[in-house]
Amino acid sequence: MTGIIAKEFGAAIAGLFLAFPAIFPASATLIEKHERERRQRAGVGGIRRGRLVAGVDAAGAAMGCMGLMAFAATTWLLLPRISSVLVLTIATLVWVGVSVTVWSVRRKCLPVGRRLVANRDSSRNS
Numbered sequence: 001m002t003g004i005i006a007k008e009f010g011a012a013i014a015g016l017f018l019a020f021p022a023i024f025p026a027s028a029t030l031i032e033k034h035e036r037e038r039r040q041r042a043g044v045g046g047i048r049r050g051r052l053v054a055g056v057d058a059a060g061a062a063m064g065c066m067g068l069m070a071f072a073a074t075t076w077l078l079l080p081r082i083s084s085v086l087v088l089t090i091a092t093l094v095w096v097g098v099s100v101t102v103w104s105v106r107r108k109c110l111p112v113g114r115r116l117v118a119n120r121d122s123s124r125n126s
Contacts, residue, residue, distance in 0.1 A: 001017065002014045002017045002018055005017055024058075024061055027057065028054045028057060028058060029054075031050075031053055031054045031057050032050040032051055032053065032054040033050065034050075035049055035050040035053045035054070036049070036050035059106070060103075063099060063102045063103050063106065064099055066098055066099065066102050067094075067095040067096070067097075067098040067099030067102065068095060070091075070094050070095055070097075070098040071091045071092070071094060071095035071098075072091075074087070074090060074091040074094045074095075075087055075088070075091045078090060078091070
C-alpha cells in the first residue's frame, strides 16, 4: 500500500504511512494481552478491561498523531526558509504544544479516568 502511495504522491507522503500502521496494531495487541493476563492472575476475568486499556492507548496514539502532523507541516513550511536546527526546534515545540492541547481538550470533554473507574466494577465480571 505504501508503495502505491509513493508512486502516486512521492516518498515524502508515503513515509507517513510506514511506521505507525506496523507498530500500532502490535502494541495494542500486546497491551490488551498483558492487561487481560494480569487481571486473570488476580482471579478476575480481564477481557473487557484489556480492551478498554488498549482503547485508551489508541486514543493516545491518535492524539500523538495530531501533534506529529503539526510537526510535519511546520517542518515542511519552514525548512526552505530558515536553518534546519531552528526548524526542528520550532517543529518540536509545535508538536508538544498541539499534543498537550489535544490531550487537555479531550480530558475536559471526556474524562478517561472517570470512565475507567466507572467500568472497573463491570469489568470484574468480564
